[in-house]
Amino acid sequence: MDPSQVDVPPLKDLTIDNITDNVKLINSQCPNPRLKYILERIVQHVHDLARETRLSHEEWMTGLLFLTSVGQICTDVRQEFILLSDILGLSLLVDSIDHPKPPHSTEGTVLGPFHSHEAEAQANGALISHDPEGEPCLVVCDIKDTAGKPVDGVKIDIWETDSKGFYDVQYAGREGPDQRAVMHSDGDGVFWFKAIVPVPYPIPHDGPVGKLLTQLKRHCYRPSHMHFMFEKQGYDNLITYVQQKDMASRQVLTLLRRALYLRGDPYETSDAVFGVKESLLIDLGTVSSEQASKYGVKEGGKLISYNFVLVSEDESKRLREKNAMEAMKKLGRSMKLWNGLPVPDVD
């Protein structure tokens, strides 16, 4: 970075009124059009926030120290910035933008900070929870595409809490993964396993995000739910980065994530992270005598069943790009797509 090689406009005597345009100008040397556009919008919004609130120096410093503490509490099994994004509704919003769902496909929801890569591959029928206090629950689901055709060979990552509302990674002295599994759908698109009935639980609230919720007089509970993450080539790809012990090294995952929520949960309409959708609510069923003998579980036990509908990569891409260009038209700015994402059209 040789400063003499950089062509910058003269920047001096910047004021409340002209600083935003000048910062955008110096950032406009960025050769990546997408980063340039995102940074331009970040600068505009952060500056507008300060101007609209007449942000005081004390508040600014409080905010920076809050963000510092959010970063400092992060570990390889705790991502407090995802949690912050979750409770501000940003996570769900980004999922809605990036993974649009055509009618009759299964809607997306928040990933949450508790997915891990420790789950072991299990065959259909496996017992995935070993919590003796959990209420046993048979789970039988199938996966179809939007044309109604069963999808086989889908890799499914499943995770839920124990009966106390904690994920395995939240226990310091744990011996290995529990309440987690990786399975595959069979030739009929079916996958099934034995788990426990999900319970509501608080998101981690012993850190800065929990303190913020307290200040906002918000509770920190999520309604009872079970997580599912789907992966198969040709289906809507959700690329996510999962952090490792070294924050710089990142692992790329291709996946599609869903969750099912129990109807009637006390937090059904006040999920701390805004994840609940009517189409993802299920009524807890009862195992019939036929199912009991077929799946080797007790008759009258609890049952979760659901028909997932996955969107193909092509459908998702077409819909995402169509929605993007429609939204850009409303901004009144000439935009084009670059790697499938909007950037200003300066040609």
Add this chain to the structure above:
Amino acid sequence: MDPSQVDVPPLKDLTIDNITDNVKLINSQCPNPRLKYILERIVQHVHDLARETRLSHEEWMTGLLFLTSVGQICTDVRQEFILLSDILGLSLLVDSIDHPKPPHSTEGTVLGPFHSHEAEAQANGALISHDPEGEPCLVVCDIKDTAGKPVDGVKIDIWETDSKGFYDVQYAGREGPDQRAVMHSDGDGVFWFKAIVPVPYPIPHDGPVGKLLTQLKRHCYRPSHMHFMFEKQGYDNLITYVQQKDMASRQVLTLLRRALYLRGDPYETSDAVFGVKESLLIDLGTVSSEQASKYGVKEGGKLISYNFVLVSEDESKRLREKNAMEAMKKLGRSMKLWNGLPVPDVD
């Protein structure tokens, strides 16, 4: 935080179009009107940013991991979030909003991340830099109020880099503070000391902020300058929090900060943190024979002299509140002042 005591609107099936209003609604239970207003604006801006950019899941995760790394590199002598705020122009903007200057008073500038609390109290005339490679420089300044009256007994915190462009706290093996002092203005409002001629230097660029500047093709240099921070009861109070080893414990400082910049510096018009103002530029002078004998330095040596004009707390408060209400009028929203800062007027 008993969730059953919290009255929340039903939140379910949130979409790209209605999530922002719903998140604002659940946050509106916040009893502190100022935090409520700031959070409302943060939610609006963060959501608008995602919608305007059609932020992808991958970009969202890249952003969260960037913020995580900014938090994780912070220590008791390094504040990377201040640095991030500096290079986005936010620090200067907040200073301009919170510390408005009437005509003919000395303008403010960015504090930077290198102020420390280790400087020792020194008498007028002290030698504050012990770098044998620095070019000696006599500094003679005075402080007046806006009516032209000398202000005595002002506590002045002074800090600059060594001849290599590093502050003392940037050296791992340092023995104690250097290029720092705390002094007081005398009965004529004068303070003076022996230092070295400031040099340009790069802001710390071995962390995430440096990487961002590289991606933006921006250089990381600040023009040659010397920092001054003023503190006296009755004068414009800048409350800042200075972090300690324990991020939670914070020390409150009442201070006013300024910096003087050398005219003609190669980075005069491209300061990486936007701090330069015409009124803070000085020409490096030459010590006269009279000054040489008065201050006990060599004739013909380098000289910095400046007349600081401080604003009273009352003047600053009046101007800040007047500017705030004028800006609020332009927002077209009914606002009132609460502890001197704007909040929506819901009465």
